[in-house]
Amino acid sequence: AQSVTQLDSHVSVSEGTPVLLRCNYSSSYSPSLFWYVQHPNKGLQLLLKYTSAATLVKGINGFEAEFKKSETSFHLTKPSAHMSDAAEYFCVVSDLLAGTASKLTFGTGTRLQVTL
């Protein structure tokens, strides 16, 4: 079974400084990887996804992630944090199920705090 590990449960940055949220994955084959964001008391929104087309993936709101097979990592970055980025971020791997269904396996989440 595939899995993801988010290395930090909580990250705090100042507004205007870079963001780095770390994720390592475990997979027996080339996986599909995602980052989702959840703002307080809201649903989950897809930030970006990697599906083997390009190792550097650009997402919404200035976020990007780089797939590094040699390091089994898929870290999320943003050059300059904004107050509105404060949220919980989930690294996710897609696993295949019977009948061509797919299952998402979630990391435990990283809470990003942005301070003035």
Place this chain on the structure above:
Amino acid sequence: DAGITQSPRHKVTETGTPVTLRCHQTENHRYMYWYRQDPGHGLRLIHYSYGVKDTDKGEVSDGYSVSRSKTEDFLLTLESATSSQTSVYFCAIRGTPELETQYFGPGTRLLVL
């Protein structure tokens, strides 16, 4: 917005009572999923459906059943609610043509007393 609604959005119930949560989609997607979200666990798959009347178990299916009698509705039932089922429940659909991307509904917050 993937056209997913969930009802109710909030519910308080007592231990031992049956509870049904509804997920409704408007875009005719084949695959639908139920997840629960708990602190420290991320989201975990309860059940999923790959067509009308076609469902299967996820990793935390004990105590839950599902039904899908028409494409647009996927129901999650707690036959006899327990306090351990207090959680936030999310429905998801798998969009097309990006077959592995899932889009989530707004969630249902369930409290079992």
